[in-house]
Amino acid sequence: MIKYVIGLLVSILAVAFFRAVSGLLTNAVKDAMQPEAKPGSGAPPPSEASTRLRKCKTCGTFAPETRMLRHSTRDAEIFFCSKECEKKEG
Numbered sequence: 001m002i003k004y005v006i007g008l009l010v011s012i013l014a015v016a017f018f019r020a021v022s023g024l025l026t027n028a029v030k031d032a033m034q035p036e037a038k039p040g041s042g043a044p045p046p047s048e049a050s051t052r053l054r055k056c057k058t059c060g061t062f063a064p065e066t067r068m069l070r071h072s073t074r075d076a077e078i079f080f081c082s083k084e085c086e087k088k089e090g
C-alpha cells in the first residue's frame with residue numbers, strides 16, 4: 001500500500017516537474033521567436049516634401065515656404081521673408 005502511495009506521489013511530482021520544465025521551455029522559445037518590440041517604429045518621419053525653399057522678392061533670402069509671407073498674383077506667387085520686405089516691395 002505504501003509503495004503505491006509513494007509511486008503515486010513520485011508520478012505526480014514527475015508530472016509537475018515535467019510541466020514546469022516544458023512551460024519554461026515554451027516561454028523561452030516564445031521569447032526567442034518573438035521579434036523585438038520597437039515602440040514608435042510605425043510612425044513615419046514628418047514629410048519635408050511640402051516645405052520648399054522660396055526666395056524673398058525683396059532681399060533675395062531663401063526660406064521655407066511655410067515660414068514666408070505669400071502673395072498670390074494672377075501669374076505667380078510672390079514670397080516675402082518678413083513684413084518689412086513685404087512693405088518695401090509695396
Ligand SMILES: [Zn+2]
Binds near residue numbers: 056059080
Ligand atoms: Zn526679405
